[in-house]
Amino acid sequence: MYKEITIDPITRLEGHGKIDIFLDDKGDVAHACLQVPELRGYERFAVGRLAEEMPRITETICGVCPTTHHTCSGKTLDDLYGVEPPPAAKKIREFVYNAFMFEDHNLHFYFLGGPDFIVGPAAPKAERNIVGVIGKVGLEIGKKVIDIRKRTRNIIQTMGGRVVHPVHCLPGGVSKPMTTELQAEFKKTAEDSVEFAKFSLQAFDDIVLKNKTYVDLILSDIYTHKTYYMGLVDDNNKVSFYDGWIRVVDQEGKEFAKFKAQEYLDHIAEGVESWTYIKFPYLKNVGWKGFVDGKDSGVYRVAPLARLNVSDGMATPLAQEHYERYYETLGGKPVHRTLATHWARLIEAMQAAERMVELINDPEILDPNIRNMDFQTPKKGLGVIEAPRGTLFHHYETDERGRLTKANLIVATVNNSAAINMSIEKAARGLIKGNKVDDGLLNMVEMAFRAYDPCLACATHTVNGRTPLEISIYDGSQKLLRSIKTF
Amino acid sequence: MLAQSVPYVASACVVMKKVLVYGVGNPYRCDDAVGIKAAEELAKKVQKPNIDIKWGSIDGVAILDEIVGYDRVIFVDSIKTEKGKPGDIYKIKPSSLQDTGSSFSSHGINFVSALAFGKKFNLKMPEQTEIYAVEIADNTSFSEECTEKVQASIPKLVEAIMEEIEAIGNNE
Structure with missing residues (x-):
């Protein structure tokens, strides 16, 4: 058989x-x-489908950040159907999303990118992995990594219905309210996440920043590009993962553009090259000059390095302390050192953890009113979110029945493709x-x-x-x- | 009544092996969904308290999250080999998979590393893990349907896994 x-x-x-x-x-x-x-x-495949299916379809684009596509798609449907989710729904979405950001950033630091530094760039290939990391930081810490990851993923599982491909985001809200019992459980997880983020930043300090060789590697020219940067900020220009303004700064850190998702086509164009399927987005108002950095090149970067560069600070207090130290250590804003992304990622993990604490302690998150179904006739919807690996845009156009006639997705890695x-x-x-x-x-x-x-x-x-x-x-x-x- | 209830209690105290069957794939990528479709079929046929049947797109680290706590895990996936014919069914032992060490993946550690990692941390890892895989023809086209030969293999695949599950019950 x-x-x-x-x-x-x-x-x-x-x-x-x-x-x-x-x-x-x-x-x-x-x-x-x-x-x-x-x-x-996926964009072609989406045409003809009902828009309400998109949060469940687009999240299968990727087994890594399905929560990002799902949530961005939900936000896009809000715009498409002209509905504003109730405050509790927004807070539940943002809480789940910060749990995801925290979990994914830790995954990268301990399992994927971090081993280059924690174990060492010159270490044998077979040791540059999580087992090598645990060899450096200790078995007990390894158990903590597993525990905190499991508990933050449990937030996604519980509120999102599924941990790999969640189903909670609906146009105008979410499918499940927060209860006092869940709130109590998640408060503890959020508080422990802050403690874990503190540990990770201390470990980065001890292992990387106190090692001159590693710092020299971060500062080396081989890993430096002077590009524009793009990322979401809130109304106070602080780092935001779930919603806000898209802000672009130049090579000196000066604001170049600030806009809402609905205006993205005024600012971003996508170039193509004959040798790859991936597109190369660039700043429309600068232009495409090829794979070069500098002021005349429309190449921009997204993700943690960019998000810190485009903001005036972090949105939470402990993350802000580390933000200030980051720029003091690396010579001021903006930081152009690609490998500094690892440090920026841990600072963002701290913000995600602190934001989880803020949101879960907000009494409004318990409000059972989690859906606004005052839908308008759909035509066009735009959504944006910060994936762990950068800015993600969803753009849908539909007929009056909500059947897709066009879809455009600019995913995080595509934004970084030229860089x-x-x-x-x-x-x-x-x-x-x-x-x-x-x-x-x-x-x-x-x-x-x-x-x-x-x-x-x-x-x-x-x-x-x-x-x-x-x-x-x-x-x-x-x-x-x-x-x-x-x- | 007491005489009747004793054997019942004794029977309930038998520790049943916890089994996970996991269909891996992308539901919109044609034959890539074969593992998911098989798992969906199995879920209709198998309803035992000790057997969980799940499906989705998972990678190395997520695999670890899924399999911890089970005694036995059966993955159902798609595969492309050099000489295989679409619809061929394979049974792969994880021990035959090579640990390829550090990878470029932004997604996770590899499957073998995930197993080794769990053991290193004394997590309750499955005593036995198998992968059933179907040789596929097309995993790049967008479709919610598998190609004909791959679709035709699903009943045989389900039957093979059902036998596997039955054998677990009989051996307890």
């Missing part, structure tokens, strides 16, 4: 990435690029000289790539659990010199 096999090469390549590095006649890097068979198909290419090329230039491919290439490129916490495509999972990536290096005559596969 079935064949029992020892594993044959698994070639389940949905969402794989391919980095091509081209050398010139001298054997130095002429150009490097990341190619991604991307997820744009990721630039970072990869810069890392490659620093490592490859005279046709000699340095053995450290893979890790150095990984570090440049991984700081962005990229999500290459939808539901990317091979059976052995990794996003396949292939790096190919070509000499001046386009002949393949070396290929490194991670699958």
Whole structure:
């Protein structure tokens, strides 16, 4: 009936990435690029579907941040149907969303990007993982990582109905009210999350900031790009994950633009290149000048590094203290160092935890009025949210019955796509000289790539659990010199 | 009454093995949904208190979250191999999966690392884990339907897993 096999090469390549590095006649890097068979198909697939299905469809774009797509889609439906969710519904959404941000940022720090620093960039590849991290910070801390992750995910499971693909966001509100019993349970989780965020920031301080080699790496030119930055801020220009204004600052940190989601097309255009499915968004009012940084290039960056740069501060007190120290340590605003993203991510995790405490202690969150169904005839809806890995836009247009005629999604990693290419090329230039491919290439490129916490495509999972990536290096005559596969 | 109730209580005290069947995939990506469709079918047929049947798109770390506390886990997934034919059904032992070490994934640790990680922290990890996988033809097109041969394999796949579940019951 079935064949029992020892594993044959698994070639389940949905969402794989391919980095091509081209050398010139001298054997130095002429150009490097990341190619991604991307997820744009979802926009076509959505046409003809009922808009109310979108929170459940778009969240399957990605197995990593379904809560982000789900919540953004819910917000887009609010706009589409012209309904304002009741205050309790907004607070429940934001509470669940901050639980997700906290959990996802910790996942990246302890499991994915953090090992580069905690275990060390020069450590053997097999040790640069969570087990290596625990070796450094201790078994007890490892248990705390598991515990806090489980409890914050329980918030998503309980309020969202499902932890992987939640179902709570509906046009005009949410599906489930907060109860006093759940409030008591979640208060403890939120308070413990703040304590855990304190520990993580202290660990970053002890392990990374007190190590000159690591600080020098963060400050090195190889991981530096002077770009524009984009992110959500609240009415006081403080970092916001769930809602607010989209603010753009320039290379000196001066405000360049500030707008609502509904105006995004006035500010963002998307370029295409023939060698990849991924699009390259840029600032329309600056223009596309290719993969270069500087004032004349419309390339912008999103995600933690950008969110701190575009804001005037964090929205919560402990996070604000760390925000101030971050800029004091790294030489003032804005910070252009890509690897500083890891520190910014932990400061954001602190804000997410503190915001959870604020929201769950707000008596209004218990209000059973969680849905406004005063729907208007739909036509066009826009939504924006900050994914852990950057700004996410959803844009739907429908007929009068709510059936989609158009969908446009600019996902977080797409916003960073030009910058990721630039970072990869810069890392490659620093490592490859005279046709000699340095053995450290893979890790150095990984570090440049991984700081962005990229999500290459939808539901990317091979059976052995990794996003396949292939790096190919070509000499001046386009002949393949070396290929490194991670699958 | 007492005589009747004693065996009942004794029977209830038998610790039944906790089993999880998890269908992995993307419901909108054609054959990628085969694991989900099989799990949905199984959920209609199997209703035992010790057996949980779930489905969704999960990766390494989320796998760990899902499997902790179970005695046995059966994943149902799709696969593409070099020589396979669409609809072929495989049973894969996780021990045959290589731990590929650090990865580029922004999504999580790999499956083997997830198992090793859980054991390292003395979490209650499954004593036995299996993966049933169906050779697929198309996991890139947008469709809520599988291709013909893959769809046709689902009853056989469900039957194989049902037998597996029955065997667990008989061995207790």
